[in-house]
Amino acid sequence: MNLLTDIFANPNLVFLKYSLLAGIFSSFAFGITGSYIVVRRISYIAGAISHSILGGIGFALFISAKYNLPWLTPYSGAVGASIFAALLIWFAEKYSKERLDSLLGAVWAVGMAGGIIFISLTPGYIDPMSYLFGNILMVTKTDVVVIAFFSFFICLTAFLFQNKLIATSFDEEFLEIRGIRTDIYKLMLLIMTALTIVLMIRIVGIIMIIAMLTLPPASASRLSKNFFSMSILSVILSILFVLSGIGISFRFDLPGGPSIIITAGIFYFSVLFLSSKNFILKFIGNLFNK
Amino acid sequence: MNKEPVIKFEDVNFSYFPNSSPVLKNIDFHIFKNEIVCIVGPNGGGKTTLIKLIAGILKPDRGKIEVFGSSPGENGYKLGYMPQSVHYDNSFPISVKNVVLMGLLGRKGPGSIFGWYSREDRQKCEKALEMVKMANFIKQPFYALSGGQKQRVLIARALISDPEILILDEPTSNVDSETEDNFISLLKELNEKNNKTIIMVSHDMGFVSEIVSTVFCVNKTLVIHPTNILSGEIIQQIYNCSMQMVRHDHRCSGKGHEQ
Numbered sequence: 189m190n191l192l193t194d195i196f197a198n199p200n201l202v203f204l205k206y207s208l209l210a211g212i213f214s215s216f217a218f219g220i221t222g223s224y225i226v227v228r229r230i231s232y233i234a235g236a237i238s239h240s241i242l243g244g245i246g247f248a249l250f251i252s253a254k255y256n257l258p259w260l261t262p263y264s265g266a267v268g269a270s271i272f273a274a275l276l277i278w279f280a281e282k283y284s285k286e287r288l289d290s291l292l293g294a295v296w297a298v299g300m301a302g303g304i305i306f307i308s309l310t311p312g313y314i315d316p317m318s319y320l321f322g323n324i325l326m327v328t329k330t331d332v333v334v335i336a337f338f339s340f341f342i343c344l345t346a347f348l349f350q351n352k353l354i355a356t357s358f359d360e361e362f363l364e365i366r367g368i369r370t371d372i373y374k375l376m377l378l379i380m381t382a383l384t385i386v387l388m389i390r391i392v393g394i395i396m397i398i399a400m401l402t403l404p405p406a407s408a409s410r411l412s413k414n415f416f417s418m419s420i421l422s423v424i425l426s427i428l429f430v431l432s433g434i435g436i437s438f439r440f441d442l443p444g445g446p447s448i449i450i451t452a453g454i455f456y457f458s459v460l461f462l463s464s465k466n467f468i469l470k471f472i473g474n475l476f477n478k
Numbered sequence: 479m480n481k482e483p484v485i486k487f488e489d490v491n492f493s494y495f496p497n498s499s500p501v502l503k504n505i506d507f508h509i510f511k512n513e514i515v516c517i518v519g520p521n522g523g524g525k526t527t528l529i530k531l532i533a534g535i536l537k538p539d540r541g542k543i544e545v546f547g548s549s550p551g552e553n554g555y556k557l558g559y560m561p562q563s564v565h566y567d568n569s570f571p572i573s574v575k576n577v578v579l580m581g582l583l584g585r586k587g588p589g590s591i592f593g594w595y596s597r598e599d600r601q602k603c604e605k606a607l608e609m610v611k612m613a614n615f616i617k618q619p620f621y622a623l624s625g626g627q628k629q630r631v632l633i634a635r636a637l638i639s640d641p642e643i644l645i646l647d648e649p650t651s652n653v654d655s656e657t658e659d660n661f662i663s664l665l666k667e668l669n670e671k672n673n674k675t676i677i678m679v680s681h682d683m684g685f686v687s688e689i690v691s692t693v694f695c696v697n698k699t700l701v702i703h704p705t706n707i708l709s710g711e712i713i714q715q716i717y718n719c720s721m722q723m724v725r726h727d728h729r730c731s732g733k734g735h736e737q
């Protein structure tokens with residue numbers, strides 16, 4: 189309790205206040221978008237989009253330095269790259285006969301490689317580590333406002349179109365008979381995923397985004413019967429993981445992103461173990477009975 | 479009987495891959511309002527493919543298909559469709575209620591872009607579930623049901639929108655005989671009282687004699703048998719058509735004998 193009052197009263201800890209607020213606001217987007225990703229089993233798409241973002245960040249840094257365009261921030265590069273990757277994946281799924289996983293591998297690796305090359309071409313030293321692993325303790329006031337805005341927008345979309353988004357994920361064919369353009373709802377989900385991923389760069393970094401998108405909903409799905417309760421629970425779990433991760437990182441002077449992921453991971457594996465305890469005990473029992 | 483056909487196929491060919499041999503060839507028929515059509519035929523004969531052409535999920539390579547006078551897919555809301563496969567993702571967290579309500583999506587009208595359900599819709603959902611005797615399961619997760627219970631819920635989903643044509647792909651393949659009897663009387667009632675046109679795939683010849691007005695034998699090509707003139711010869715032909723299925727099944731299980 190002391191720490192909490194300190195955070196909001198003590199001007200030296202104001203950065204921590206921003207981290208906590210950023211964590212809470214973005215958790216709404218994480219939990220809801222993540223639930224769709226988990227039930228649709230498309231975490232590999234999220235992985236490809238998130239890694240391709242490094243390409244956008246590198247490109248923005250390079251062009252901005254070379255042509256002196258201060259408005260071209262790494263984050264606008266990230267938004268551009270993630271939307272571009274989402275559109276590419278959507279088009280490929282819709283029109284091309286190419287196997288999706290090959291394309292995703294290409295988007296994933298080419299994005300990373302392009303990003304590293306652009307960063308090395310950019311004059312001055314840029315540390316890609318903060319993009320790769322995030323740095324939640326460096327969040328600024330502007331970041332909090334941007335995160336709150338995007339998170340609200342994502343949640344509103346998910347809320348308004350919930351029935352159609354869930355139905356598209358469950359039984360596309362049935363909706364097509366009804367003359368519903370499921371491709372539009374699939375695109376909507378991909379754009380939501382892309383924007384959520386951009387929000388996550390600050391918090392957990394490119395590499396660990398898949399974990400933050402999947403661990404809270406995967407834990408929640410073990411504990412809930414329908415999609416609505418699953419997504420609400422995912423949001424709550426995300427908030428808990430982010431806050432305890434920040435607490436651990438601040439208290440023990442550990443990196444923020446990994447602390448959040450480890451917290452989420454421990455919770456997930458515990459739920460997994462507890463909900464399949466009987467199965468595991470039976471399996472071990474069978475081993476010894478043979 | 480109404481003379482304007484609700485479904486019209488004119489010399490339709492269909493294959494799944496370009497330049498491969500067609501799965502369906504020279505399909506030509508009319509289905510009129512209030513008919514009950516039963517599609518029979520061997521496994522792989524093209525029954526599901528034919529139904530998907532009617533529903534507009536597949537497009538023909540050649541020929542013309544009309545549903546209510548326009549191309550299939552334009553009147554999707556007037557079709558109640560129940561797919562053959564009940565193999566949905568068996569960990570998808572969705573309740574029976576929400577599966578049935580899906581049958582109301584795609585309505586035209588104000589607010590339909592968002593696809594929200596009203597209180598009236600929830601009442602329709604309960605009614606549809608009562609029709610298939612699944613009202614007690616309304617709050618259960620769909621994945622926790624047995625195969626036959628899932629089929630009944632999917633029938634409710636096809637019924638909820640009060641469609642003019644019901645298209646059912648093997649609606650009774652997993653259900654017990656009591657449910658099947660109930661189901662036959664339900665179809666009869668929908669047909670007689672509510673003037674529904676019904677098209678269904680069935681391996682069960684019991685249907686044919688009881689309520690069906692026309693039998694379609696589909697095995698790459700189509701042979702139509704009206705049941706109002708059930709001569710011995712026609713019964714024999716229908717029997718042959720599904721006999722191929724029986725023989726096919728027999729051959730499958732015959733492998734066991736060879737070993």
Ligand SMILES: Nc1ncnc2c1ncn2[C@@H]1O[C@H](COP(=O)(O)OP(=O)(O)OP(=O)(O)O)[C@@H](O)[C@H]1O
Pocket residue numbers: 494501519520521522523524525526527528562
């Ligand atoms: N998605 C698909 N892609 C390629 N070929 C397909 C596809 N679906 C069906 N086929 C082929 O089309 C033919 C007809 O299949 P269809 O599913 O229409 O048969 P069916 O009469 O419904 O059989 P069953 O009694 O087993 O349900 C089969 O030879 C099958 O191999």
Ligand SMILES: [Mg+2]
Pocket residue numbers: 525526527562647
């Ligand atoms: Mg079939």
